[in-house]
Amino acid sequence: MIIIKRFLCILIVTMTGLNAYAQHSASELHIYHGNIRDLESLQRGASYFMNMCAGCHDLQYMRYSQMADAIGIEEYHLGSLMPPGSSMLNPMSNSMEDVDAARWFGVAPPDLSLVSRSLGNDYLYSFLTGFYADSNRPNGANNHYLENTSMPNVLWQYYEDGSEGPSIEVVATDLVNFLDIVGEPIQVYRQDLGVKVIGFLLLFLFIAYALKKEIWREVK
Ligand code: HEC
Structure with missing residues (x-):
């Protein structure tokens, strides 16, 4: 029930937002x-x-x-x-x-x-x-x-x-x-930080994958 209520709230807020936007953009x-x-x-x-x-x-x-x-x-x-x-x-x-x-x-x-x-x-x-x-x-x-x-x-x-x-x-x-x-x-800082975080996650994915390979090698 709470979820439905939340969903409705979000929907209403979004629609009022879109409506405000529509009023402002009559022409292309x-x-x-x-x-x-x-x-x-x-x-x-x-x-x-x-x-x-x-x-x-x-x-x-x-x-x-x-x-x-x-x-x-x-x-x-x-x-x-x-x-x-x-x-x-x-x-x-x-x-x-x-x-x-x-x-x-x-x-x-x-x-x-x-x-x-x-x-x-x-x-x-x-x-x-x-x-x-x-x-x-x-x-x-x-x-x-x-x-x-x-x-x-x-x-x-x-x-x-x-x-x-x-x-x-x-x-x-x-x-x-x-x-x-x-x-x-701070948006420039935020974007730059985002790139670094994704870079780190990719690097970590590579390390985790290599580690997984190493650990499972003998089990197979
Ligand atoms: C002489 C006073 C005055 C000056 C100077 C002025 N504005 Fe405005 N501006 C207004 C008024 C009054 C409104 C409200 C207009 C309306 O709702 O019809 C407004 C509204 C706006 C809006 C909102 C438009 C919208 O669709 O709601 C923007 C953006 C804006 N001005 C940008 C600027 C910028 C950028 C400058 C400088 C280049 C500027 N204004 C200079 C009086 C001014």
Whole structure:
């Protein structure tokens, strides 16, 4: 009985999760090709984030010092990535108050610490590259992936063809890369450890097999 109950609970939780996901992916997603081991991309992503997103969005589960670690820079190089007056040990939550934000935008900008895990990198990439001009919206922009979003297209300058600097695809990739590492800062370590553990198990399999052969040799 307990097992059935547990199964039902898991099913319900999974289905609500899928439902939340479905609401967010009305159109087909673009596939994001990023690499969390590319430290330069992570550093660019952090810098874009601090300059263009941090005014509205928090990363409340990340401290500046942890971010330095995750993107491969020394803490004393954090300077330009930290708002004046904040300490390295502060959580990255300097954005506006939710109440004010909700009044200005209708919706408070969500915390983005875990957004790569909840919405997925392909969705984030699609969302960031999916803005289009729409004069019916108060801020002049709409999004293919979040209809009538209240987020302005803060990346507009990268959308313009022929503009100097990187294209929107490159900027979005760096940003998603950064949000991915923020969502799980130890993932590179975890993956590396996984390879070592499997390597060890394979080696151990070989030793165990050789030992078994040796022990049973005389019995046969
Ligand atoms: C001017 C304030 C503002 C800035 C700057 C801003 N956002 Fe947003 N953002 C919002 C608001 C408001 C929402 C909620 C949108 C909604 O639900 O319609 C949002 C939502 C989001 C979402 C969630 C989308 C979803 O489908 O739920 C993501 C991801 C996001 N922003 C990423 C970013 C990134 C990355 C940047 C920097 C390039 C950025 N935002 C800059 C206001 C902002």
